[in-house]
Structures are given as structure tokens and as C-alpha cells.
Amino acid sequence: MSHQFSLLRQRRFLPFFLTQFLGAFNDNLYKNALVVLLTFQAMRYTSLSPGILVNLCAGLFILPFFLFSATAGQIADKYEKSRLIRITKLLEIGVMLLASLAFVLDALSLMLVCLFLMGAQSALFGPVKYAILPQHLAADELIGGNALVESGTFVAILIGTLAGGVLISVDGGSAWISATALLLAILGYVSSRGIPVAPAASPSLRINWNPVTETWRGFQFTRRNRTVFLSILGVSWFWFYGALFLSQFPAYAKDMLGGDAHAVVLLLAVFSIGIGLGSLLCERLSGGRVELGLVPFGSVGLTLFALDLWWSSPLAVAGGTPLPLTEVLSTPGVWRVLLDLVGIGTFGGFFIVPLYALIQSRSEQAHRSRIIAGNNILNALFMVVAAGMGAGLLAAGFSVPQLFLVTAVLNALVALYIYVLVPEFALRFLVWLLVHTVYRLRTKGIENIPASGPAVLVCNHVSFVDAMIIMAASPRPVRFVMDHRIFSMPLLSFVFRVSGAIPIAPAKDDPSMLERAFDEVARTLEAGDLVAVFPEGRITDNGELYPFRPGIRRIVERTPVPVVPMALRGLWGSTFSRKDGPALSHPLRRGIFSRIELAVAAPVPPAAAHPEYLQQQVSALRGDRR
Template sequence: MSVELSTPASAAAMPPPPADAHPNQFALLRQRRFAPFFWTQFSGAANDNLFKFAFTVMVTYQLSVGWLPPALAGLTIGALFILPFLLFSATSGQLTDKFEKTRIIRFVKNLEVVIMLIAAVGFVSGNINVQVPVLLGCTFLMGLHSTLFGPVKFAYLPQALSERELTGGNGMVEMGTFVAILLGNIVGGLLVAIPGVGPQYVAVACVGLALAGRAVAQFIPRAPATDPGLRINWNPVTETWRNLKLAKTNLVVFRSMLGISWMWFFGAVFLSQFPSFAKEVMHGDEHVASLLLVVFSIGIATGSLLCEVLSRRHVEIGLVPLGAIGMSVFAIDLYFASRGLPPSALMGVGSFMGQPAHWRVIADLALLSLFAGLYSVPMYALIQLRSQPTHRARIIAANNILNALFMIVSAILAGALLKANFSIPQIFLFTGLANAVVAFYIFMLVPEYLLRFVALMLSRCIYRFKVQGDDHIPAQGAAVLTCNHVSFIDPVLLMAASSRPIYFLMDHRIFKMPVLGWLFRLAKAIPVAPRAEDPAAYEAAFEAAAKVLREGDLLAIFPEGGITQDGELQPFKGGVMKILDNASRDGLNVPVIPMALTNLWGSFFSRAELVNGQRVAMVRPFRRGVFSRVGLNVGKAMVPAEVQPEVLQARVAALIKA
């Protein structure tokens, strides 16, 4: 069933964010397009967790409810909170795409105020038969509140931030969310434990946080609807299925959603086992369990903030394999660090931290969660960047549904393993090994992650790679990138300089090289042979290049036709003109971006070494030491009418000297 909702005339559009509006992600907190939104979502996450944890503590320690024993209290509250994500995410995604986003945010915050006022009645009521049902109902409603806020939370950011700010903005939001979760749990636990008046203090805090969030939401700038003509389908089952099919139209986006959902599976295993792990394995009291939660939250927050620094303010999905590797390594080491600890009486935080063996456990948890932050933030940014704006919120809603399903499966699997007599450290080991298998599978399905990882490692660990003028690489649409050809790893360096995937037109002989050939085949590079050598392959290569441009992607070509033998720029051939002619035939006016790699001649991958009278590459690995400086200078776009091989060569030559 579908029905069309009315929507007011579109509000004034949010002005496009400047390309380089701030020096780092923290400066966003001084800007109206981000700060009110950040504090709105921060207050909501803190309130969710303050309410849930205080209620859980009440049922576990302070109330005696026959039909809700303490052992089931946390499970029941968690299940009620997550249920709306399964039921209403599809609808909330549609609402976010159809209506102006700030309007949705303010509606959600109004709803939060109403829910917390009802919850306050539950907290202060002395009648247990009223108190518990009211608070359980509010748990479900707060889950609904979070379900409605989820799509708009991530769909707002691409409208408010530029591509260069998106990773930093997501990192700030992820950091803020986990800090808010941590503070909410701590404050909720402390307040509800105050003798005699704890529940009343919790009621005041919940209502106060809701009112504060609503007040700051008033300052969020308007973010226009992306699909105001959308007809709402109120059937959650059919709409959920439709959203998942919509996401699958872009395989990179859909498989990134699976990757994020796996991260929630992974994290849920650890978070759910912290209390038992602290007590049964580490022999610590409830304060030690809280310490483990603090370490985990700080690790996630730190990893999230590091993403902008490591990505050089682009959406750098090369961090995802790095994060996956770290998650597996430290999850597996956590097993070895925690097994075989001698039994002892329950320890407080002081005694626990006084034992050197426990420091390794703390370090493993901190690093495991830090790498989880590196893993998740680029994936969220990629989904936001690559999803069509008209249905971005519905894609995010589908992601939330998958997240919820994966967390449910993780709880079931962890329970099954415990029933099968697995110890908690063994569950951590199993999860770390499974993470390695799943990550490898995802990276083989989406080679772009692996390619970006190789490019990231090469440009950070082998070279000190400096890029100038990368803002000339278009964020959207087709373009032809033309660059001098100095070494065998030139394509990898160009990949490192662009947040978008690049398709390369390359000499077919490079594909015969053992490792680089496999890498370039994985990158779907297009092999081209000279016309005189293989006319059919020549034409097929340029037809494949035309297809890349028709699909709005970036195509790179090395117009010299081969790697330089002496370090000097060789005459440009006519391949770029054939590419532009084919594009013109397809009705495309494709810009040409001149680029120049600098200081790469003489490096390991260049043909700078003379052996038996011939120039060869890849001998003497450290002939220039490590971290040698290389660069890429990107020039302003040229329109097809002004492109000639000689003119283009002159532009690239000027960039080499720049």
C-alpha cells in the first residue's frame, strides 16, 4: 500500500560547503552547519544509554519483578530497543528522503521529549506494576526514536560537508556517539545508585537531556529534501526488501553495507561478553567491567578521529583493510593474553591494574577497538558518497536493518558457542579468525578496498607522497587523466591521489609481470597493444575506454605510450585524441586533467639502473633509502577543444617543473 504525503515548499537550500573550509575536523565544531547537528546527535545517544542503563540497573538490583528476572532484564531491554530498527527503518528512510531533513530532526527531538516525560513518570512511580511496563514501553519508543534519527543522521552529512570533510565529519560523529554511549552508561549507573532518590535524579536527567537536544536542534540549518515527490510505502516488509534491492544496484555500496554490518557483529560479541569476561576470566568486579567498556569506547573514538589524519581529508577506503587486519590481530592476541590467568578473588580497578599481565589485555582491547574505528568510518563515508542523493536515506535505512540483523545473529551465535562449552577467550579467538576470513572475502568481492590499501601503504610506507592540486580531480562525472610515465607503480600512486576509482589504459606487456600484472587486472585496467601489432585488441581497448567515460568514471592514460628510459618526458602519442573523438561521438564533452609525477626517476620501480647496457627496474631495493620524497602535481582541467598532444605535453612538462 502506498500513500502520498504533502510536503511544504522546499526550504532554502543549504549553501554548498567550501572545498577547504577548515584546517581539521575539530574546527567543524565551530561551524553552524555541523556543531548543532553534532550536539543534537550526541545528546540523543547519551540519553538513550543513560535511560537504558539506569533502567537495567533498577530491574537487576533494586526491583523484584517475578516475570522479569535479572538474568533476562538486559536481554529484554536490548531486544525491545532494537526491534523498531527491524520494523520501521524502511519507513524512516523514505521519510528522510521525502522531507526536509532539519524538519525530521526536530520532530524526532520533540518525540524524545514526550517519551522522556512518560519515562519520568515511570521512574518516580512507586508502583512496580506501573513502573516496569511504562519503562519497557519507553524503551521501545526510544528505539523508535533512534530508528527515525538513524537515516537522517547519515544523510544530512553529505549535504552539509564537502567530500574532503566527509571522513572527518563521520569520524567526529562516530567519536561523539561512543563517548555519549560511555557517558550515558556511567551517569545512568551513578545516578540510579543514589539511595532513595536515584530514580528521581534519572528522570530529571533524561528530561533535561531531551530538552537540551531539542534546543540545540533549533540551530541546525535547513537541508532540503532529496526526493520530495516520493510516494511512501507504509508496508515495512515490502519496503525493506525494496531498499535492499535498491542498495544492490550499486555493488560497492551494498558490499560496504555488509562490511559495516559485520563490524557491528564483531563489536556486539565483545560488548555483550564484557561483564562475564571481567568477572569469570579477569577476576574483576563490576568496576573492572566498566573499565573495559571505557577502554573499548576510547579506542573506537580514537580510531574514528585518526581517519581524517591518515586519509589526508579524503574518503580513504584503503584504511578498511588496515582496520580489518588490526581487528583480527588484536582479537586473536586477546585470547592468548587472557587464557590461563590464575584464579583469584574479585579485584577492584586498583588491584586489577597493578598486575602487569592485565596491561596486555587492556592494550589488546584498546588497539582492537581503535582499528575497528579505522575500519568503519571510511565505509560509512563511502556509502554516503557513492549512494544516489535521491535515495541515500533509504540506503542508510537498509544498512541499519542489516546492522540489527547481524547483531541479533551475533547474540545467538555467542550463546550457542557458550552452550557448546566454548570459553569467552575462545569466543574472542573464533571471532578474530572469522573476521579475517570475512574481510578477505569482502576484499575479493570489492577489489577497490584492497587496491586502495596497496596504494595507501605504498604512498605512506615506501614513499613520502605529496599531492598538489588534487582538487582539480573532479568529484563527479567523467574525465580523462593524463600523466607522465616514470615507473611501474605510477598507476598505484595515481590511485592514492584520488578518492574515486580510476580505470587505466595501459601497455599490455605490464600485465605479464607476476605481481603488478595481477594487481592491475584486479583494478580492471584496460590492456592496449599497438595498432600495428594487434589491430583488434587496439580497437577493443579504446572501446572499453569509451565505456568507462560513458558510465561517468575516471579514465587515466599515459600518453607517452611507455615508461621513460632516461627520466625525460617522451613525445605524447595520439591515443588521447582517439579517446576524445570517441567521447565526442557519444555526445560527451569530457575534460582532460594534466598531471605530473615528480622525483620518481631513480626510485626502485623506475628504469634508472643500468645492467648489461640496458635500463632495468626493481633492482637494489634501497638504492634511494626509505621514505624517499615523490610527488604528484595536478593541473587545471582542459576542455577537449584545446587538447592536442603537443599542447598537453607542454602542460605536463610545466607541472613537472612546478
């Protein structure tokens, strides 16, 4: 069983997972039941058209996210979170009791009030939902935990949507919806009682009850960390993208596939399955780390599969009796459409899960809930804009497939914009590709790299991509001290500059660069970060270790920190090594997916970190495998 599924057996995660799953289930059960009721029986209540009523429902549910998210973020930072979750679940029970009364009285206005209140309860729960995860999960569990939450949420949306539509359509449907919604709310409260305590992040916080000024202040918190803010924009863009697609499923199923409501359900189901699959694969593809390289990978898939969906969509069918699902599935091209939707969902999972984990891990703990509240407000805003853009383009004469094309192009442009602003995403993508295509990396003793605090990593130097491999394996960002000639090499220069590598030159070539390098190493270590050096001072041309130079001793004498010996194994003879000539002179000599290993030993105290001793340690780690 993978690491992430083991969380489902632990009290620090399972009660929370069940609570949020049941909440998402209930939201969509009630919301879709009301939408179906108003779509087919609107004349019982009002002269307004079903289309206006359905859009009114969507607006009423999302409005509370604008009104209450800022306040909810403050409350989640100020108070203990498990207690807050139990309070929101009690509010849900109260709302469902009121909704039951609305169905008994057959009062549309009260049904709509309940929908607004459900949105308010979800807005209150949102900041707690994501802020509590880093308090109960270890750093290497964040990806797996978020993957389970995202996949569970989309499954809950799917089941809730289906159940709401089915139950409201049977005889006595209102009673069935009332009973089911109330039962789900009660079960959600029961499960919430098992959530462990999560202490307040900022208990002395004074709550600002003005939603306008607090929303603005919340945005200021999100902008303090540029990477976090742009990740929030990325999450919001995903909800823009997803809202545009999901809102077009009914028209696409009817006009392009010639199907009925069952075809709509099929499109929603395959999309949700894709999201769940992509989310759950994230942990395996990232090795349990917050792997930003998956985000560009996800955006590429979101664009390519959306383009193919536009290209492969059937021509619009003539009006008439809707086809049963079996005939829809036998229509040429439909299976390709379904494959595209699974692909969009899967790569959407690759895109969204690391972004949520990054926001949680890099936001300040004292402000985390307010930052997530700001994220929720932007998500809601982007979904509203998506609805407006979709309606506007359709009114202008665009077809649904053309709307998919516009979305694909916009996704490519937005992704490019974000990756230019934050090259770290593109860098991590290149590193991730390297260790998942050219090589298959295995690590041993990686836990010996300190989880926090300064340290110097020392490693043998076998190829031009050694730094990228260590970067891929390290659970923390690393700054590399690197020969200025390698630092300036085409293509690799981008990687090294973005990663903050420190160029160094021999004293005889450039003494001022040498001194600047040692000064920058000292500043980095004093800031509590990791520095990596290749003490040989050159890439091996015979597969053996060259003598370690005394520069490592100078580093630890100036800034006494632990030194972590490491050894790369299996790289000698690979494309980027110097075996039998210059690097790249024998491309893919060992094929793709060549197995390599990074072995890490326990940290060496600074007093013992002499070049000769460190070379013995690295040599022992490497063993006979070069």
C-alpha cells in the first residue's frame, strides 16, 4: 500500500477526510437537487425562466465566498481548528433542518436562503480545510494528503450531483433529499469529533469584521511570498478552466453527442475519474515531496488534451429525440472525446495538487488560514469570470468545441506567463523530466540531509547533470558552488542561474570571483540554507575520485556547520559523463531510464570535516559502482 493510502488508517487524517468528503457530498446533493427541481418544475413557484433560476442558484452559492471568506480566514487563524470544524458541521445540520422545512412548506424563497447558507457554511469551512493539513501531516505527507483530499472532493461532487438529480426525481423526492442531506450532515459532525486538536496559529489576532478592508488586507498577505501568490493565481486559473469545461457539459452532451442527461453524467464521471487518478498519481511521481515540476507537466497536458477535444469533437447533431447512452457510445469519435476528458482531469490533478501543497508549506503559519481565504476568494472570482466569458462567447456565436479551443490557448498563455515570472516551476520540470526519462533515480539515506538548518553537502562529480540530480533528490532547496565555466554553459546556464548556483573560479583565473563565492557561501549558510560543493573541483574523466581540494575546510572554518557526504552511483558512462570522450559524444549509450543512485551518509561535525576524511566517506558510499 502506498504512503498516501496509509493516511486513511490514521486518526490524524481519516476523520478529517471523511468530514470534508461528506460536506462536499452534501453541498452537491442539495445544490443539484434544487437545480433539477427548478429546471423541470419552475412554473410551480415563479414566472421566472428555469435558466435564470439555475444561474441564480449558482450565484447564491458562490456569493458567500466573497462576503465571508476574509472573516473565516481570521477566525481559522485565531482559534483551534478542530473545534471550528465541529461548529461548522453543527451549522450544516441547522441549515439542513431549515432546508427540510423549506421542502415541507414548498417554499422556493426559503430553499434559496438555505442554498446561500450552505455556501456560507462552505466559505467558513474552506480556510480551515487546507490550513489544518500542515499541522497534522509531515512535510513528506502533504502531497499524499492533498491528493486524497482533491480526489475525494471530486468523487463527492460526482456522487452528490448524481444522487441529488436521482432522488429529487422520484416520488416523494423532497422527503428523500431532506432525509439524506440531514443524515449526511449528522455523519459529518460525528466524523469531525475524531479530528485531533490543531492549535491556533495566531491566538492574539484581533478580528476585523469589515469584509472589504479585510479582503484587501488578505490579498496583501498572499503577495508577501511571490511564489505563493503566483501559485494561488495558478489554483484560481485551474478553477476558471474547470468551471468553463463543467458548465459546457450539458450543451456538449446534447448538441455535439446527441445524448440526454445520462450523457451529461458520463462526461462528468470521466472528468472526475481523471482528476482523482491524476491527484493520486502525484505522490508516486513526486516521491512524496512538493514537486513543482509536476505543475508545468500538468499545464502541458491541460492544453494538449483540450486542443484534441476541440479537434476530435463530432459535428453538431440535428435536433430530435436524444440518443440513449449505448448509441452515444457507439458514435464514431466519442471514445476519443472521453479519453480527452480523462486526460484533462488527470493532468489537472498533476497541476492542482502540488500547488495546494506549496501554498500550505510556504505560507507563514500565523497567516496561513487568511492566505487560503484569499485563495478561496480569488477562486470564486475566477469562476464567476469563467461563467461570464463562456456566456459571452456563446452569445457571440462560438460553438462549445470552439470554447474549448479558446480555453486551451488561454491555458498555454497563462502557463507561459507564470513560468516566466517564476522560473522555479520550469526548472523543477526540467529536473523532474531528467530523473524520469533519461534516468531512474533511487535514493539511499536521504533522511540524513537535515530537515532544517544549514549544512554543506559534498559529492563526487561524475557528469554535467550531477547538480540537477541532487536537486531532484534533495527534500530542500540547495545552492551549488560550481565552476564558472560549467555555470556559463548553454542550456545548463538557465538551470544553474534559476537555482541560485554560486559560480567560482580558481585564484589564478579570477581571485575576486573566488572571494565573492566564499562570501556568498557564508551568507547562505548563515541564513540557514543548504550549500552543495563538488570538492574534486572537476568532472572525472576516468571514473575515479580526484583528490578533494581544501576549499571545503575553508568553508566550515568560517561557518561551522555539519557536512553531509554523498555519492552518485551509476552515472559513469552515461550521456553526460566524460567516458570515452567529451560529454554527449555518445548520446543514450545506456538507453533511457538508466538506473542511478544517490547515497547519503550521516552528517560529519565541522571539526572532523577534513578533505581526506570526507573523500574516504564519499568513496565508501560510492563503492565499486561508478
